[in-house]
Amino acid sequence: MIREEGRGQATSLIPASEAARTSGYPGIEAKMQPSSPTPDIVTIGILALQGAFAEHQVMLQKASLKRRVVIVLVRQQEDLDKCDALIIPGGESTTIALLARLAGLLEPIREFLKTKPVWGTCAGAILLSRSVEGAKKGGQELLGGISITIERNGFGSQVESFEAPLEVESLREANRPFHGIFIRAPVVIGLNPSPTDPPIQIISRISASLLPTSQTAVPLDEDDTDPRDSRTIVALRQGLHLLTTFHPELTKDDRFHEYFVRECVLPTLSSRSSSPA
Numbered sequence: 001m002i003r004e005e006g007r008g009q010a011t012s013l014i015p016a017s018e019a020a021r022t023s024g025y026p027g028i029e030a031k032m033q034p035s036s037p038t039p040d041i042v043t044i045g046i047l048a049l050q051g052a053f054a055e056h057q058v059m060l061q062k063a064s065l066k067r068r069v070v071i072v073l074v075r076q077q078e079d080l081d082k083c084d085a086l087i088i089p090g091g092e093s094t095t096i097a098l099l100a101r102l103a104g105l106l107e108p109i110r111e112f113l114k115t116k117p118v119w120g121t122c123a124g125a126i127l128l129s130r131s132v133e134g135a136k137k138g139g140q141e142l143l144g145g146i147s148i149t150i151e152r153n154g155f156g157s158q159v160e161s162f163e164a165p166l167e168v169e170s171l172r173e174a175n176r177p178f179h180g181i182f183i184r185a186p187v188v189i190g191l192n193p194s195p196t197d198p199p200i201q202i203i204s205r206i207s208a209s210l211l212p213t214s215q216t217a218v219p220l221d222e223d224d225t226d227p228r229d230s231r232t233i234v235a236l237r238q239g240l241h242l243l244t245t246f247h248p249e250l251t252k253d254d255r256f257h258e259y260f261v262r263e264c265v266l267p268t269l270s271s272r273s274s275s276p277a
């Protein structure tokens with residue numbers, strides 16, 4: 001099932017017991033907004049093997065979040081074990097996968113994905129996909145949390161990297177476009193959820209008129225799930241996870257980071273802490 005997402009839901013509070021559980025980890029603390037009634041803490045890991053992890057870290061530190069966020073740069077399993085959520089940055093997906101295998105992180109992240117939210121940006125989006133086309137010779141290891149097929153460098157080579165304004169209805173101040181930076185970006189070429197998978201929610205599509213001229217995507221009706229139409233999808237969610245084919249961390253706009261914490265991370269914390277032990 002595929003659905004286009006409307007406005008986001010309100011976040012829930014994290015009980016003090018949860019804050020106690022996550023406190024005391026070495027990491028970097030992002031600022032807490034005064035509106036938070038309790039010193040709730042959420043621990044977000046950033047896979048820091050290659051690529052734009054430092055930019056995600058800076059953005060999370062500056063982001064206007066309603067919770068205190070402890071940031072953990074994840075390089076080994078014991079870092080991952082501290083995290084409530086994980087961001088996989090852009091960079092080079094084959095290299096990140098190789099380094100993750102060498103660090104013994106591929107299987108732990110696959111396990112992590114089953115219960116905790118993960119956000120993949122660009123190369124991270126490739127890793128989060130269930131299958132990939134255009135992989136380097138020798139293949140490409142994936143994590144596979146989201147049931148889509150994605151095409152590496154699907155908009156073309158470096159010279160066809162581009163920037164474009166995106167409409168994203170679920171972000172705060174939704175009438176202000178989000179500046180999408182696409183660098184050798186992957187393209188969503190198929191949505192393949194099985195009947196038992198959570199539904200895929202489309203968060204943003206790029207207007208076909210803004211795509212590089214080499215692209216021939218034809219925008220169809222909003223509800224049409226024709227695979228051709230998937231090429232205009234640039235942000236989507238499935239279950240706990242978020243995928244963006246562009247780089248929000250390379251902008252000065254914190255709204256995607258705020259969205260991930262508010263919509264993907266905090267609801268899982270509150271549901272975990274309210275479920276019976």
Ligand SMILES: NC(=O)CC[C@H](N)C(=O)O
Nearest residue numbers: 090091092093122123184
């Ligand atoms: N900006 C990026 O993350 C590019 C992704 C890169 N094309 C890859 O395949 O991994």
